[in-house]
Amino acid sequence: MDKRKLIDTTVISITGLMALSIIVIILIIMIVIIIGGKNYLTWEFLTSSPQEGMTKGGIFPALYGTVLLVIIMSIAAVPFGTITAIYLSEYANPKSRIAKTIRFAVRTLSGVPAIIFGLFGLGFFIKFIGAGLDNSLYSGELKWGQPNILWASLTMSLLTLPVVIVSVEEAIRTVPIDMREASLALGATKWQTIRKVVIPGSLTGIMTGTILAVSRGAGEIAPILFTGAAYYLAHLPTSLSDQFMNLGYHIYIMSTQSANVDETLPIQFATTLILLVLTFSLNLLAILLRSRIRNKSVK
Amino acid sequence: MEETENQNIKDSANSTDNEYGTHSFKDFQFKNDDEEIDENNKGTTFDLISLKKKFRLSEFLAEKIITSVAFLSIAIIILIFIFVFRETMPIFFNKADKKSNVENVNKPEEIKQERYVLEDTEKSEEVKPERYGETTDNYSFLEKGRETSLKSETAGHEGTISISNLLGMEWQPVSNNPRYGLLPLFLGTLKLTIIAILFAAPIAILAALFTSSFAPNWLREIIKPSIELLAGFPSVVIGFFALMVMASFFQDLFGYSTRLNAFVGGVAMSLAAIPIIYTVTEDALTAVPNTYKEASLALGASRWQTAFFVTLPAATPGVFAAILLGIGRVFGETMIALMATGNAAIVSANPFDSVRALSATIGAEMAEVVFGDTHYSVLFLIGSLLFLFTFLLNIIAEFYVRGKLVKRFQGAES
Numbered sequence: 134m135d136k137r138k139l140i141d142t143t144v145i146s147i148t149g150l151m152a153l154s155i156i157v158i159i160l161i162i163m164i165v166i167i168i169g170g171k172n173y174l175t176w177e178f179l180t181s182s183p184q185e186g187m188t189k190g191g192i193f194p195a196l197y198g199t200v201l202l203v204i205i206m207s208i209a210a211v212p213f214g215t216i217t218a219i220y221l222s223e224y225a226n227p228k229s230r231i232a233k234t235i236r237f238a239v240r241t242l243s244g245v246p247a248i249i250f251g252l253f254g255l256g257f258f259i260k261f262i263g264a265g266l267d268n269s270l271y272s273g274e275l276k277w278g279q280p281n282i283l284w285a286s287l288t289m290s291l292l293t294l295p296v297v298i299v300s301v302e303e304a305i306r307t308v309p310i311d312m313r314e315a316s317l318a319l320g321a322t323k324w325q326t327i328r329k330v331v332i333p334g335s336l337t338g339i340m341t342g343t344i345l346a347v348s349r350g351a352g353e354i355a356p357i358l359f360t361g362a363a364y365y366l367a368h369l370p371t372s373l374s375d376q377f378m379n380l381g382y383h384i385y386i387m388s389t390q391s392a393n394v395d396e397t398l399p400i401q402f403a404t405t406l407i408l409l410v411l412t413f414s415l416n417l418l419a420i421l422l423r424s425r426i427r428n429k430s431v432k
Numbered sequence: 433m434e435e436t437e438n439q440n441i442k443d444s445a446n447s448t449d450n451e452y453g454t455h456s457f458k459d460f461q462f463k464n465d466d467e468e469i470d471e472n473n474k475g476t477t478f479d480l481i482s483l484k485k486k487f488r489l490s491e492f493l494a495e496k497i498i499t500s501v502a503f504l505s506i507a508i509i510i511l512i513f514i515f516v517f518r519e520t521m522p523i524f525f526n527k528a529d530k531k532s533n534v535e536n537v538n539k540p541e542e543i544k545q546e547r548y549v550l551e552d553t554e555k556s557e558e559v560k561p562e563r564y565g566e567t568t569d570n571y572s573f574l575e576k577g578r579e580t581s582l583k584s585e586t587a588g589h590e591g592t593i594s595i596s597n598l599l600g601m602e603w604q605p606v607s608n609n610p611r612y613g614l615l616p617l618f619l620g621t622l623k624l625t626i627i628a629i630l631f632a633a634p635i636a637i638l639a640a641l642f643t644s645s646f647a648p649n650w651l652r653e654i655i656k657p658s659i660e661l662l663a664g665f666p667s668v669v670i671g672f673f674a675l676m677v678m679a680s681f682f683q684d685l686f687g688y689s690t691r692l693n694a695f696v697g698g699v700a701m702s703l704a705a706i707p708i709i710y711t712v713t714e715d716a717l718t719a720v721p722n723t724y725k726e727a728s729l730a731l732g733a734s735r736w737q738t739a740f741f742v743t744l745p746a747a748t749p750g751v752f753a754a755i756l757l758g759i760g761r762v763f764g765e766t767m768i769a770l771m772a773t774g775n776a777a778i779v780s781a782n783p784f785d786s787v788r789a790l791s792a793t794i795g796a797e798m799a800e801v802v803f804g805d806t807h808y809s810v811l812f813l814i815g816s817l818l819f820l821f822t823f824l825l826n827i828i829a830e831f832y833v834r835g836k837l838v839k840r841f842q843g844a845e846s
Contacts, residue, residue: 138734140734140736145646145735145736147638148638148639148642148646149642149646151635151636152638152655154635154639155635155636155639155655155658155659155706156655156658158703159658159662159665162665162670162673165673165677166669166672166673169676213501217504219498224498224499224502225502235506238506239505240826240830241509241823241826244825245512245764245819245822246760246763246765246766246791246822247667247764247766248766248794248795248815248818249512249822251794251798252516252519252798252812252815253511253512253515255798256519257515260803261515291508294505298505322488322491324490324491324494345664348664349664352669354666354667354668354766355767358766358798359798359799381666381668384669385672385770385771389771401672405668405669405672405673408666408669409666412664412665413661415664416661416664417661420661
């Protein structure tokens, strides 16, 4: 009997150890990056441009470019994602073939490798739409048919669309059916019910979806590698047809392609720390919001 | 009552809605006009309304717009298919109209030659490497374009490239005699995937088993969000960590010579795969009906026996799906592959050799490539293959696995 119990405890501890090891890995990554980057982290670092071939100065243009990218991306992804989620939960019959196909498409979309979105952005936005615009509006002059922040943001919005759809749909499902029925019984139409009852009830979910999308969009590099990110720009992007700098791309270039990797090492750690803090806090916020939604739905 | 109902709608609807509402009123529903005037006839009109569904333009538009937006996801998938494949087409078909000026100078023979090559690819392939390997070693970059076009007349490199070139064992796209052997890249990706899954799958599955079967509630509340946070780590951060910290650490530990290699890349990628494997496995495990566990425990099995011999086998399709999705994630992972694997296309069984992944190849070379030339098309071909592969994995995970899981539990739940 004792032996039996011993084996039981041992096996359970092994599985527990695995779970623990994941948490330890997360902590190690965070601690190493915090230690490596904290000394270089000053207000000036955040607000000045890179100087002397990236060996000095800050990361302001990269930060600015990332924020801009994320804003344009959200403008594109959040409305479309929300509307798709409304369709899936309010209009579509869950057993219909259409709803199933859309669900499958959303899941597939979330499984497509990020680099494929980059290729798609290049082939579709830049070479098809962009070049088409140039040919028809600017008589062949190169304006939209090249990498820029608009195309990069739109490419990124395709990547984050499933994120928005999934979390908004989950939030919509937590709006009690009684509230919908009450609204309909009072004579409101379906669309009025959605607008006045369902959407206000799932605002937190829409916010969670947006936050998750923003954090995803801020961290992904592969889709923007050849749709708009630039290594170094002397000016901040001022129009949608400008290229932009990006935090993640900055890290990638500095750590792999720069001539003096060792000299820029503190900057690299500090930049990684900024990106990590940004995505980490956004994710934490999303998790807290989501647990609030779930708790509400349990009551 | 009917009056208040109408009032309600008007109050709640905003101005545009009201416009549309009254519009549709007049145009389509004369009966409703009477309703509003004849308040005495409440009973009969109420019946009419409840039997007949009113036509409202705003409702109609809202539904149609929402439905069409919902189709966007499907449209995107189809567009990805079309546009990624479109750019690979020049490999398989000659595009005479897209050729540059240099090639158009010597048209007639060229076309003839190409047709010959197309019909008889293997023959020319055998001869090619030796013939050009030695003669065309040191041409300047500017001359290269001219050279390749000259070569293409005999070797068939223009526009189309032969299948045997694609299946070759060498990846040397930027040379005078470009070789687009995809095999080393494919084997490299495979090696990375195997290493990553060997690390990620046991950790993630056992951790999922722990949280779903053994862990007390408070611990579960810590572990689950932590893994969600790991999923939120940007891959560039993991790549950076692997490049700067893990690579040196493993080198000190194992003492191999190449600092960046498949092992480092694979372990780093397992960090990206763990969250997805964990989440899907955990879902599958919690979906196993409690009656299964209760029956097992009642028969005298211990907790670990129940978890390993009852819960886990019952959730096998889900675990299988989790591993497939993990493979898909690793297969397409670009930034970690770019940063931590060394990016040398070496074919070997040694996990401590550098590898070059398919995705990393696209990421590294697309920026430097000339739009529309063969190298560009080959990179898109790699992209298409990656996309097809992950798409197939998704389909398998979706239909085979999900269907099986549902069928298995249907009896138990009812």
